[in-house]
Amino acid sequence: MDSFKNFIDGNWIASSSRETVSSINPANQAVVGTVQHSTQADVEQAVRAAKKAQVNWRSLSGPARGQFLYQVATIMESHLAEIAETMTQEMGKTLPEAKGETARGIALLRYYATEGMHKVGDVIPSTDSEALMFTTRVPLGVVGVITPWNFPVAIPIWKMAPALIYGNTVVIKPASEAAVTCAKVMECFAEAHLPAGVFNMVTGSGSVVGQGIVEHPDVNGITFTGSNEVGKRIGQTALARGAKYQLEMGGKNPVIVLDDADLDLAVRETISGGLRSTGQKCTATSRVIIQSGVYDAFKEKLLEKINEITVGNGLHENVWMGPCASESQFKTVLRYIELGKEEGATLLAGGGRYTEEGCEKGYFVKPTVFEYVTQEMTIAREEIFGPVLALMKVNSLKEALEVANDAEFGLSASIFTTNIGYMLSFIEQMDAGLVRVNAETAGVELQAPFGGMKQSSSHSREQGKAAIEFFTATKTVFVKG
Ligand SMILES: NC(=O)c1ccc[n+]([C@@H]2O[C@H](COP(=O)([O-])OP(=O)(O)OC[C@H]3O[C@@H](n4cnc5c(N)ncnc54)[C@H](O)[C@@H]3O)[C@@H](O)[C@H]2O)c1
Numbered sequence: 484m485d486s487f488k489n490f491i492d493g494n495w496i497a498s499s500s501r502e503t504v505s506s507i508n509p510a511n512q513a514v515v516g517t518v519q520h521s522t523q524a525d526v527e528q529a530v531r532a533a534k535k536a537q538v539n540w541r542s543l544s545g546p547a548r549g550q551f552l553y554q555v556a557t558i559m560e561s562h563l564a565e566i567a568e569t570m571t572q573e574m575g576k577t578l579p580e581a582k583g584e585t586a587r588g589i590a591l592l593r594y595y596a597t598e599g600m601h602k603v604g605d606v607i608p609s610t611d612s613e614a615l616m617f618t619t620r621v622p623l624g625v626v627g628v629i630t631p632w633n634f635p636v637a638i639p640i641w642k643m644a645p646a647l648i649y650g651n652t653v654v655i656k657p658a659s660e661a662a663v664t665c666a667k668v669m670e671c672f673a674e675a676h677l678p679a680g681v682f683n684m685v686t687g688s689g690s691v692v693g694q695g696i697v698e699h700p701d702v703n704g705i706t707f708t709g710s711n712e713v714g715k716r717i718g719q720t721a722l723a724r725g726a727k728y729q730l731e732m733g734g735k736n737p738v739i740v741l742d743d744a745d746l747d748l749a750v751r752e753t754i755s756g757g758l759r760s761t762g763q764k765c766t767a768t769s770r771v772i773i774q775s776g777v778y779d780a781f782k783e784k785l786l787e788k789i790n791e792i793t794v795g796n797g798l799h800e801n802v803w804m805g806p807c808a809s810e811s812q813f814k815t816v817l818r819y820i821e822l823g824k825e826e827g828a829t830l831l832a833g834g835g836r837y838t839e840e841g842c843e844k845g846y847f848v849k850p851t852v853f854e855y856v857t858q859e860m861t862i863a864r865e866e867i868f869g870p871v872l873a874l875m876k877v878n879s880l881k882e883a884l885e886v887a888n889d890a891e892f893g894l895s896a897s898i899f900t901t902n903i904g905y906m907l908s909f910i911e912q913m914d915a916g917l918v919r920v921n922a923e924t925a926g927v928e929l930q931a932p933f934g935g936m937k938q939s940s941s942h943s944r945e946q947g948k949a950a951i952e953f954f955t956a957t958k959t960v961f962v963k964g
């Protein structure tokens with residue numbers, strides 16, 4: 484069992500509350516580790532350290548900051564297996580997926596390390612022929628990083644690495660359900676000897692630690708990923724005090740399968756997009772919109788493959804799908820399944836708790852498929868964040884797009900078709916920040932911008948070259964000799 488303190492001003496420090504909270508393995512309810520149950524005083528201490536450290540950190544060159552990130556990447560690589568195993572134990576993702584995510588975290592660190600050597604501005608012709616006019620970028624200052632549990636390595640890193648490379652200092656508050664994994668990543672940062680105060684981690688509740696960061700007058704920017712409900716509140720608080728904020732939130736992602744689609748591919752990618760990580764990706768496929776000509780054939784192939792899915796502890800070989808990440812997530816998913824039944828959808832597979840031998844104490848849900856799902860049903864409208872697919876039948880691409888766009892979210896979407904005209908119509912008309920053709924709805928690449936439309940985002944973008952937009956402010960410079 485791992486026990487972690489907060490990391491503040493270069494030291495591991497116990498919370499002033501002297502209390503800890505346990506993190507629970509959702510596969511068997513064993514305690515994975517403990518983290519601090521922190522207070523507002525801990526937040527104060529972390530923000531103070533970050534503010535002080537920012538003066539020197541921002542004055543380092545970009546390449547010098549990059550060297551620290553390279554160092555963290557190398558250290559993390561040597562701890563990859565341990566971090567991945569902790570992730571599987573703490574939030575249930577299967578070990579191969581956890582290893583893939585940890586490797587992605589390392590790649591993110593290396594990507595942003597090189598960003599320290601890239602240009603940060605442009606020369607712009609001035610109307611004054613004797614002047615030099617150009618833009619440059621300056622860091623925001625102290626950045627508060629608030630993260631969810633579903634990608635406990637990748638999301639903290641895709642926020643922290645750009646924040647740091649552009650000269651900000653960081654106070655991170657990870658989700659409690661995955662705080663031990665995040666703390667192991669922070670250990671790698673600590674081992675790389677970043678200057679004291681440059682990054683700080685404070686664990687604890689959203690309402691005390693998260694809110695404390697968001698409300699703090701010395702936190703200049705807040706980058707949040709999580710639910711809509713919490714995100715909206717954070718945005719309002721940040722706006723009220725004039726802090727910069729970025730919110731990446733939920734999805735209700737559709738896949739469209741047209742009559743001319745490669746059905747084997749569509750089935751494989753729908754299952755992968757919808758049920759990997761137990762459906763707990765913001766980009767997970769949730770609604771499957773199928774044209775009538777292939778509806779029955781698609782359904783038959785889908786159910787055949789769904790029945791082959793092996794559910795269990797993600798540490799075990801041959802297990803394809805692990806548990807829901809927490810008791811509360813498990814209850815939420817079961818509630819949505821009941822709502823699906825009550826509101827008249829037809830259950831084709833799954834539909835409840837999975838309790839085979841060895842899974843009795845875990846938060847396992849059977850891979851679940853509903854059909855005859857209509858647009859007004861709750862399971863077609865709200866984000867479930869679990870292994871539940873809703874099949875919807877349509878007659879044309881036009882109708883498919885109407886159904887697909889009938890959602891408050893607009894994060895990701897995909898289409899299966901062999902017709903280039905249909906592909907182009909989908910790319911043009913689908914209201915989503917990530918649109919994919921003949922590929923699953925999940926699958927974010929670190930070098931490309933990522934973010935949603937409609938209620939999925941504050942309309943900002945993360946990752947790739949887009950990250951600089953949030954983590955810096957542009958300064959226009961006019962120089963005359
Ligand atoms: N769009 C994306 O990139 C993306 C990626 C991953 C997850 N998500 C979304 O995240 C959600 C699941 O994650 P979750 O359950 O951890 O979300 P959540 O909103 O419950 O929690 C996210 C973080 O916010 C903190 N928090 C809670 N209340 C707070 C408050 N009042 N002030 C400040 N911080 C507070 C939590 O402790 C946690 O660290 C899903 O909706 C999913 O779609 C979105």
Ligand SMILES: O=CCCC(=O)C(=O)O
Nearest residue numbers: 633764765766925926927
């Ligand atoms: O949960 C949100 C991130 C999704 C992601 O990283 C992916 O689909 O690869």
